[in-house]
Every structure is written in C-alpha cells, then in structure tokens.
Amino acid sequence: MTKRINKLNFITLSILLSIGLSSHANNKKNELPEIGVVASGAITLDKELLIGDALMRQLRGQGPVISDPLLDEYIQDLGNRLVAQADDVKFSFKFFLLNSSEINAFAFFGGHVGIHTGLIFNAKNESELASVLAHEISHVTQRHIARSIEERQKSSPLQIASLLGGILLAVANPEAGMAAISASSAASQQASINYTRQNEKEADRIGIRILAQAGFDPNGASDFFSTLTEKNRLKSSSLAFLQTHPLPESRVADARSRAASYNSGPVAESLTFHLAKSRILARYYSNPKFNIEFFTASLNKQSYVFKQAAEYGLALSYLADEQYSQAQRIILDLLDNDPDNLFYLDVYTDIAIATKQFSAAIERLSAKLKQSPRNQVLVLNLANILIQDKQYAKGIALLKDFLLLNPNNMLAYDLLGDAYRGNQQPLEMHQIKAEVYAQVAAYPRAIDELQSAYNFADNKQLEKQRIRARIEQFRDAQEKLRAL
Helix, strand or coil, rough: CCEEECCCCCCHHHHHHHHHHHCCCCCCHCCCCCCCCCCCCCCHHHHHHHHHHHHHHHHHHHEEEECCCHHHHHHHHHHHHCCCCCCCHHHHCCCEEEECCCCCCCEEHHHEEEEEEEHHHHHHHHHHHHHHHHHHHHHHHCHHHHHHHHHHCCCCCCCHHHHHHHHHHHHHCCCHHHHHHHCCHHHHHHHHHHHHHHHHHHHHHHHHHHHHCCCCCCCCCHHHHHHHHHHCCCCCCCCCHHHCCCHHHHHHHHHHHHHCCCCCCCCCCCCHHHHHHHHHHHCCCCHHHHHHHHHHHHHHHHCCCCCCHHHHHHHHHHHHCCCCCHHHHHHHHHHHCCCCCCCHHHHHEEEEHHCCHHHHHHHHHHHHHHHHHCCCCHHHHHHHHHHHCCCCHHHHHHHHHHHHCCCHHHHHHHHHHHHHCCCCHHHHHHHHHHHHHHHCCCCHHHHHHHHHHHHHHCHCCCCHHHHHHHHHHHHHHHHHHHHH
C-alpha cells in the first residue's frame, strides 16, 4: 500500500544547504562554534524547527516524496536505533523517502533526513545504509546548517526567504537551481567547498561512532565508499552522493582507520533490509514483466541473501501484473512461516482487495492490530480494506484515532477523505481535504476547502466555529511562512 507524490526532478538539498548558504562566506574555520554548541547568533532552535516544518511541507507538494507505510516504518526504526546513540539530540528526528534512483541522502532543519530509494537499493547490507543515516544524523546534531548560516552572516545578512526560494527552484528545475547557487566568485566557491569538507569530516567521525554503538559494522562507511567508487566508474557523470559528499582518498582511509578502533564482531544480515530492497525494485523500478523474470532468475540461481526476500519480490511483481493466484500462493506460504511479518501482511491485504476477499483479511488484520494497536502498517491496511468493503464508519473511527497520534500522515488523510466521500459526508470530506492541502503548504487551497465545508455545516454552530478557527490557523501559518 503506497502513496506517491508528484515525481518532479529533485536535486538534493544538502548541496544547497551546505554550499548555497555559505557561498558568500569567507573561510574562517577557526571562528566556528565548538562541536555541539548552539549557533544561537544565527538561528534559534525554535526557528530551526519552524523552517524545517515549512521545508517539509514544500517538499511533500513539489518533491518526489513517497508515503509507503512499510518503508517509512523500516527507515524510521533504523534511524531511531542510530539516534539513540547520538549526543546533542535536540529534535525528534523524521526520516522520509524520495522516489529517486540516485544514490543519495540529505539532512535539513529540524531533524529531517531524506533518503533516496536508490540508496537503499544499492547498499549491499544494512550497515552500509546505516552508515549514511548516521552521517546525516551527525550533520543535524552538530547543526552544520545553522553554523553555515552563522558563517555567512559575518559577511552578509541571512535571508531565509531566499533559502526557501532556492530550494524550491532546485526542486522544480535542477539546472536552474544549480545555476542560481553557482553565481558567485571562484574564491567564495572555494571557501564554501573547504567549509563543506570540514563538516563532512566531522560527520564521518561522529557517524562511525554512532554506527558502532548502535550495533552495526563500523566498516559500513568505508564499505559504502567502496561501493560508490565501483559504481562511479561505470557512470559518465559523478554520482549524486559524490557531488554532495566529496570523497577524496584520505576520507576513505580515515573511515577505515576509525572503524578499526572499534572492537566489533560480525553483524548478521537483516531480512527486513533485504525485503525493503525487494519492495523498492518491485514497486518503484522497472515493470512487472521484467521484475517477474528478475526474481524468478534469482530464485532459480539461488542468487539471494534471503530466499524469502526474493519470493516476496516475486509475489509483489505478480500482484502488479494482476496474476493474483500466483501472488497469493507465494504470500500465503510466507505467512505460514512468519505470520507477523508486516511486509507479507501488506501484500496479503492488497491481494484481498484486488480479489474482493475482504472478510478473511479483515479478520486477520484485526487480530494482529489487537497485538500491535499503534502499528501504522496494520492500521492503514485495515482501514483501506474496510473502506473498500464499504464499512466506512469503522474505517473512519480507525483513521481518526490514528491521526491523533500521527497528524502528518498523508496516506491516512487520503484514506479518511475517501471514507467520508463514500459515506456521503461532504462536510467532513472538505475538512480533510483542507488538511491534505495544509500538509503541502497550499494554505489558500486549504482555506477554500474549509469555506466549502462551512457551506455544508447548516445549523451546526459549534462546527462552524471550529471551521472559522481553523481558517485563522491556516492564515497565521501562511503569514509565518511568508515571514521566514
């Protein structure tokens, strides 16, 4: 079960935030704050959270952000394991995915870390993937963006509006975005590159420590660098990760040296990681026919780390090709051996919806949800199948409870809007559509939806008051966005 948002070309924010912000700065490394010190002269923590939220809303509307409960839960759990080992954590980290085959990841204000699906797909093991997340977490905890802003302020005032505009320009038009941030003197560009490399060195050192303390192989960083080097030889242009994270030979050697200082034993392969890789290929890359051939060949040649992951990928590919009986046969066998596996339950639900076998799936998911009442994969799959079965009231109740704890979940809002539409509740449907627009910072359209909702409120005075209050909240949010 997946939601995809507007697949525009996307250039990584990290190059904008690490280079663009300091493009007019002088090279004054000795004047930087000490590690972990708040760069309060440039931007407060509260302001950083506000900007991070605004950027995330913009990205949802204009970037290739995907909402996939399984991958979202996997990457958030992986990230949380690493954050638990980090120092100077001042934010609740939010990890999210972009549908891009580029090998890249980036961090920005307020604890946001974006991961390209290409990074997961091309990582050889979970430690390689975790090494990149640990690196980006370190950029956030060390507040490299805020420190870049402070450095730039020494020569010119900060304009947050231009920052936002530059990022949005790059999201919609990468070439124009790159041209905009390159329009400065060669000396200024060299200063910003040096400063970026200093940040990268610091993030490497802290990231490898986090990686080892979280129970991953600290060699994951140097191994990933080797993976990048191999792939880069086959490309006519540099990989995105290498463009935003310079990789001189000394950096690889430093990573190996630091990893050697940790007494780490072998780390077991992760089934969940390999299931995530299979899901990315089957759901986001190639076409069903190709994927069926690929996973069939992998099974025949036994060219897999986990047979279950290859079988899961094949089941997903059969489902996408509308070969439901073949998909169902594989997934039921997998569930027999691992009945609580969320990856398998998700495919099982999609097959049940496609074949209209609602009752058995509702019963199975309801039982699992009692064991894990807050699990987003179970909640959203059960709500979806309830709505497909026209059990709108049950689906609505489930989603409303879920959104109380997960107020930014786009998929939940979409499902709830479908439920209200199916249940012929136009007042509530327009209110939910307003929340969807607010999630992508489209506040004028959100207000329009609330005004439509107001017309359906009839004599419900309390509901009218709530709608008026929400309109004022959206107007206030719009003004704050303009004031950044």
